[in-house]
Amino acid sequence: SQQGEEDPQALSIQEGENATMNCSYKTSINNLQWYRQNSGRGLVHLILIRSNEREKHSGRLRVTLDTSKKSSSLLITASRAADTASYFCATEFSGGYQKVTFGTGTKLQVIP
Amino acid sequence: EAGVAQSPRYKIIEKRQSVAFWCNPISGHATLYWYQQILGQGPKLLIQFQNNGVVDDSQLPKDRFSAERLKGVDSTLKIQPAKLEDSAVYLCASSPGLPETQYFGPGTRLLVL
Numbered sequence: 402s403q404q405g406e407e408d409p410q411a412l413s414i415q416e417g418e419n420a421t422m423n424c425s426y427k428t429s430i431n432n433l434q435w436y437r438q439n440s441g442r443g444l445v446h447l448i449l450i451r452s453n454e455r456e457k458h459s460g461r462l463r464v465t466l467d468t469s470k471k472s473s474s475l476l477i478t479a480s481r482a483a484d485t486a487s488y489f490c491a492t493e494f495s496g497g498y499q500k501v502t503f504g505t506g507t508k509l510q511v512i513p
Numbered sequence: 514e515a516g517v518a519q520s521p522r523y524k525i526i527e528k529r530q531s532v533a534f535w536c537n538p539i540s541g542h543a544t545l546y547w548y549q550q551i552l553g554q555g556p557k558l559l560i561q562f563q564n565n566g567v568v569d570d571s572q573l574p575k576d577r578f579s580a581e582r583l584k585g586v587d588s589t590l591k592i593q594p595a596k597l598e599d600s601a602v603y604l605c606a607s608s609p610g611l612p613e614t615q616y617f618g619p620g621t622r623l624l625v626l
Contacts (some may be wrong), residue, residue: 410622434613434614442619443517443604443619444606444615445615445617446615446616461568489555489556498569500558500569501615502558503548503557503558504555506554
């Protein structure tokens with residue numbers, strides 16, 4: 402079963418605009434990660450945020466985590482056509498061994 | 514540093530045939546994962562190895578799927594016999610230990626006719 406649910410399922414924006422996608426999950430986590438998948442290619446790790454962190458930045462990426470609401474958001478600022486991809490959140494359950502479960506993904510299209 | 518290698522990249526088979534996929538993880542990575550990604554969905558973990566041992570295979574359809582990791586390095590995933598619903602991309606990933614950052618291979622796209 403998929404732990405995370407991304408919202409929206411699809412997003413289309415103009416180049417230069419910001420893109421925000423959200424991830425909600427069901428159980429307590431150790432950390433949450435965001436991955437990008439370009440069409441026909443493998444997944445690339447973007448950023449990891451731990452359960453005791455609230456916000457993290459990496460270049461044009463900003464991730465927030467609200468453990469009380471069991472949700473996270475990924476903000477891509479000043480989007481580029483090259484950001485066109487599917488974005489997945491992946492949650493690592495707390496307790497037991499470290500298991501990572503991927504969400505359903507948000508398909509982002511950046512129009513030049 | 515070389516990435517995760519997978520082969521073949523594409524495979525087309527008839528239903529009830531068998532197929533095998535190969536994965537070579539990043540050197541030194543203890544943990545290896547096989548995922549199934551159906552079109553339009555997120556990757557679903559099939560099996561996770563820690564060195565030679567299986568950590569999680571709860572979502573592996575064991576009546577038709579099998580996987581092994583020889584000497585804690587390369588791994589093969591086999592489907593026998595294949596069904597139409599097995600059409601998907603099979604992704605291999607590795608991580609140094611904890612699954613905090615997984616490095617993915619390019620995947621094998623399987624079409625079962």
